[in-house]
Amino acid sequence: xxxxxxxxxSPLAPSAVPELPPLPGVRIxxxxxGIRYSGRTDVLYVDLAPGTRAAGVFTRSKCPSAxxxxxxxxxxxxxxxxxxxNSGNANAFTGRLGREAVAKTVxxxxxxxxCSDREVYVASTGVxxxxxxxxxxxxVLADCAARATDGPSAWAEAARAIMTTDTFPxxxxxxxxxxxxxxxxxxxxxxxxxxxxxxxxxxxxxFTDAALPQAxxxxxxxxxxxxxxxxxxxxxxxxxxxxxxLFATAKAGNAEIADAADPRLAGFTAALDxxxxxxxxxxxxDGEGARKFVTVRVTGAESDASAHKIAMSxxxxxxxxxxxxxxxxxxxxxxxxxxxxxxxxxxxxxxxxFGDVRVAVQGARDPDYSEDATSAVMREPEIEIxxxxxxxxxxxxxxxxxxxxxxxxxxxxxxx
Amino acid sequence: xxxxxxxxxSPLAPSAVPELPPLPGVRIxxxxxGIRYSGRTDVLYVDLAPGTRAAGVFTRSKCPSAxxxxxxxxxxxxxxxxxxxNSGNANAFTGRLGREAVAKTVxxxxxxxxCSDREVYVASTGVxxxxxxxxxxxxVLADCAARATDGPSAWAEAARAIMTTDTFPxxxxxxxxxxxxxxxxxxxxxxxxxxxxxxxxxxxxxFTDAALPQAxxxxxxxxxxxxxxxxxxxxxxxxxxxxxxLFATAKAGNAEIADAADPRLAGFTAALDxxxxxxxxxxxxDGEGARKFVTVRVTGAESDASAHKIAMSxxxxxxxxxxxxxxxxxxxxxxxxxxxxxxxxxxxxxxxxFGDVRVAVQGARDPDYSEDATSAVMREPEIEIxxxxxxxxxxxxxxxxxxxxxxxxxxxxxxx
Numbered sequence: 001x002x003x004x005x006x007x008x009x010s011p012l013a014p015s016a017v018p019e020l021p022p023l024p025g026v027r028i029x030x031x032x033x034g035i036r037y038s039g040r041t042d043v044l045y046v047d048l049a050p051g052t053r054a055a056g057v058f059t060r061s062k063c064p065s066a067x068x069x070x071x072x073x074x075x076x077x078x079x080x081x082x083x084x085x086n087s088g089n090a091n092a093f094t095g096r097l098g099r100e101a102v103a104k105t106v107x108x109x110x111x112x113x114x115c116s117d118r119e120v121y122v123a124s125t126g127v128x129x130x131x132x133x134x135x136x137x138x139x140v141l142a143d144c145a146a147r148a149t150d151g152p153s154a155w156a157e158a159a160r161a162i163m164t165t166d167t168f169p170x171x172x173x174x175x176x177x178x179x180x181x182x183x184x185x186x187x188x189x190x191x192x193x194x195x196x197x198x199x200x201x202x203x204x205x206x207f208t209d210a211a212l213p214q215a216x217x218x219x220x221x222x223x224x225x226x227x228x229x230x231x232x233x234x235x236x237x238x239x240x241x242x243x244x245x246l247f248a249t250a251k252a253g254n255a256e257i258a259d260a261a262d263p264r265l266a267g268f269t270a271a272l273d274x275x276x277x278x279x280x281x282x283x284x285x286d287g288e289g290a291r292k293f294v295t296v297r298v299t300g301a302e303s304d305a306s307a308h309k310i311a312m313s314x315x316x317x318x319x320x321x322x323x324x325x326x327x328x329x330x331x332x333x334x335x336x337x338x339x340x341x342x343x344x345x346x347x348x349x350x351x352x353x354f355g356d357v358r359v360a361v362q363g364a365r366d367p368d369y370s371e372d373a374t375s376a377v378m379r380e381p382e383i384e385i386x387x388x389x390x391x392x393x394x395x396x397x398x399x400x401x402x403x404x405x406x407x408x409x410x411x412x413x414x415x416x
Numbered sequence: 417x418x419x420x421x422x423x424x425x426s427p428l429a430p431s432a433v434p435e436l437p438p439l440p441g442v443r444i445x446x447x448x449x450g451i452r453y454s455g456r457t458d459v460l461y462v463d464l465a466p467g468t469r470a471a472g473v474f475t476r477s478k479c480p481s482a483x484x485x486x487x488x489x490x491x492x493x494x495x496x497x498x499x500x501x502n503s504g505n506a507n508a509f510t511g512r513l514g515r516e517a518v519a520k521t522v523x524x525x526x527x528x529x530x531c532s533d534r535e536v537y538v539a540s541t542g543v544x545x546x547x548x549x550x551x552x553x554x555x556v557l558a559d560c561a562a563r564a565t566d567g568p569s570a571w572a573e574a575a576r577a578i579m580t581t582d583t584f585p586x587x588x589x590x591x592x593x594x595x596x597x598x599x600x601x602x603x604x605x606x607x608x609x610x611x612x613x614x615x616x617x618x619x620x621x622x623f624t625d626a627a628l629p630q631a632x633x634x635x636x637x638x639x640x641x642x643x644x645x646x647x648x649x650x651x652x653x654x655x656x657x658x659x660x661x662l663f664a665t666a667k668a669g670n671a672e673i674a675d676a677a678d679p680r681l682a683g684f685t686a687a688l689d690x691x692x693x694x695x696x697x698x699x700x701x702d703g704e705g706a707r708k709f710v711t712v713r714v715t716g717a718e719s720d721a722s723a724h725k726i727a728m729s730x731x732x733x734x735x736x737x738x739x740x741x742x743x744x745x746x747x748x749x750x751x752x753x754x755x756x757x758x759x760x761x762x763x764x765x766x767x768x769x770f771g772d773v774r775v776a777v778q779g780a781r782d783p784d785y786s787e788d789a790t791s792a793v794m795r796e797p798e799i800e801i802x803x804x805x806x807x808x809x810x811x812x813x814x815x816x817x818x819x820x821x822x823x824x825x826x827x828x829x830x831x832x
């Protein structure tokens with residue numbers, strides 16, 4: 001069993017851990033099951049009130065983890081009574097043993113919650129390829145069910161229990177009104193920290209007391225993911241386990257609205273989208289070795305999809321990311337990344353900004369470009385790179401972090 | 417003007433610089449034009465005998481450099497009498513000034529060679545976004561034309577003149593027979609070294625005395641590129657300037673064969689392909705900060721194209737590359753890279769090898785996997801990662817290098 005390592009907290013972490021309000025229908029407990037870590041919690045148990053509906057989006061990996069397979073199946077039933085998340089072991093690429101570990105976990109949790117197997121959602125994060133010792137959950141989950149609470153520190157404890165090598169817990173909350181009824185949305189996430197070998201998972205869990213039918217819930221989550229978690233990248237490496245689940249307990253007492261596009265849901269949709277974006281940004285801010293948070297905006301593309309591909313090409317380019325780490329406004333590398341995206345682009349119409357400083361225009365260096373002004377922008381902890389393609393109205397915005405030597409240390413040096 | 421930096425020679429460099437044989441119809445000169453470097457050659461001039469034909473493949477970037485635009489147009493004419501390559505300035509993203517610099521370079525070279533503009537090929541490598549001072553070629557190219565030679569050190573000098581931050585010159589030679597007539601193929605290349613800001617270009621120039629019509633020459637080059645330069649990646653960042661040119665002087669005296677697929681060209685094709693692979697591998701071996709040369713082989717895919725995408729996903733994964741740098745046989749990250757490629761894959765059929773050691777089989781860790789044997793493989797300077805998908809007969813092989821802190825230092829730390 002390895003003890004938890006304590007990397008320095010990211011300089012981009014929020015100054016304080018927020019205290020989230022209680023959310024009717026949701027009770028939380030955490031525990032130490034000793035899956036891999038010692039001296040810290042590694043299990044999150046969430047009790048959901050009867051009538052809770054679930055929605056989810058998952059990794060597009062062709063080699064998903066066993067828990068992802070399970071959640072996809074469970075969603076077909078739509079009801080949810082319990083969530084079990086463990087850190088330290090991803091239960092990914094574990095073959096038959098992985099499926100058996102999920103079945104065992106679900107069985108123990110269903111007994112603790114007094115529900116059917118299909119109402120239990122599971123997620124695992126940590127080492128890939130090691131069998132998950134699900135028997136460690138025996139007794140632990142029943143105890144969690146007995147202790148589960150909506151107390152003031154519950155959400156922060158939940159966010160801490162699912163951390164692997166994250167350097168800070170990630171939480172966000174919003175309120176909105178549906179037809180005059182106030183509803184709350186709470187969310188937690190973990191990022192792709194990888195100090196120990198094989199650790200790679202983005203997990204996020206969002207809860208609301210709003211009453212929403214499952215189809216609307218899924219539609220809102222799918223749409224919200226497009227502008228949040230699908231717009232964040234640390235190193236372009238898609239995990240086998242990426243999981244985002246949204247649960248609605250219906251305790252707020254609003255009248256159900258079936259159509260996700262109904263204008264009466266506009267406030268809720270905006271709050272959900274905003275919360276998802278905050279969680280996604282927190283993941284990028286805790287990217288391995290990150291010292292700078294980078295927003296890449298692309299405008300003037302032929303379509304939004306084209307803009308997104310170009311923005312991701314920039315955000316994933318090791319040369320752009322090392323330039324940001326070096327505080328170098330290296331727009332030549334941005335041009336390179338635009339060019340390699342394979343999307344329509346006209347070299348002679350490109351304009352590029354770092355922060356508010358336009359460094360290139362019409363396919364060449366901006367004659368009014370000030371080295372001093374640009375250097376000042378690059379020294380900031382948060383930097384925006386903007387590219388205008390001058391072709392159409394397509395636009396996109398994605399978030400990433402810089403690529404530093406600490407990333408290599410975290411991911412490559414642990415055996416040296 | 418910056419002086420040339422001297423990074424340590426890659427540990428993967430060949431033990432000696434090969435001496436290439438003279439190639440009838442090709443004469444070489446190098447010079448110091450002071451484009452950016454001082455104290456080293458930065459211009460390569462190649463004189464080609466009348467009757468020489470050209471073929472070329474170029475970057476797929478949507479923002480290609482001005483020299484790439486020029487070469488694409490020149491190829492439509494097919495004849496070639498001179499090649500001018502400069503290092504220190506890529507003449508990329510320089511707008512109208514870039515096109516004017518190419519025109520000026522071509523004009524000076526055509527006068528020196530006594531040929532038409534369309535028979536001159538140009539390539540530039542170095543800083544992006546700075547205007548190329550083409551007037552520096554005045555006098556220099558005429559002098560080169562007068563001095564051009566096929567002497568024993570000419571090819572090594574040519575390979576050195578086009579280096580930017582490469583740590584060793586890259587040369588290769590082959591011989592073959594066409595219909596009983598012996599022909600020679602010589603090639604030089606430069607890699608994607610980036611110690612100074614913005615430097616990013618892969619250039620390669622291949623010459624043969626074989627007589628081949630242009631259509632066949634182009635067909636052979638296009639086919640050969642697929643299994644060589646298109647299978648090499650250092651950081652997945654496609655340059656604005658990638659250029660591979662093949663010139664055939666027809667001095668060997670073989671009878672022309674029009675069809676590239678003619679069996680009488682089999683020996684020549686094999687020699688050309690082999691030379692292109694050697695040059696491409698030399699580029700990966702001089703990847704920025706490289707300490708290990710990695711061959712990624714994918715078998716059992718649904719198609720060769722699918723296998724290639726999966727192999728590139730593995731070879732470009734920062735997590736796989738840092739694991740190799742850390743001498744860690746981290747097959748979980750290989751699974752991740754297979755999964756994110758988006759190609760057909762079945763987790764439960766995957767098998768993975770590091771060198772000869774099978775570490776995973778049927779979707780789980782190989783029960784006979786030996787940590788000691790794998791560690792021995794990972795300590796070698798050259799490592800093969802093999803993945804069998806168990807789905808079909810598709811296969812691919814690509815080459816890359818590890819990702820080390822030196823890559824970050826080279827690309828990010830120069831302003832710190």
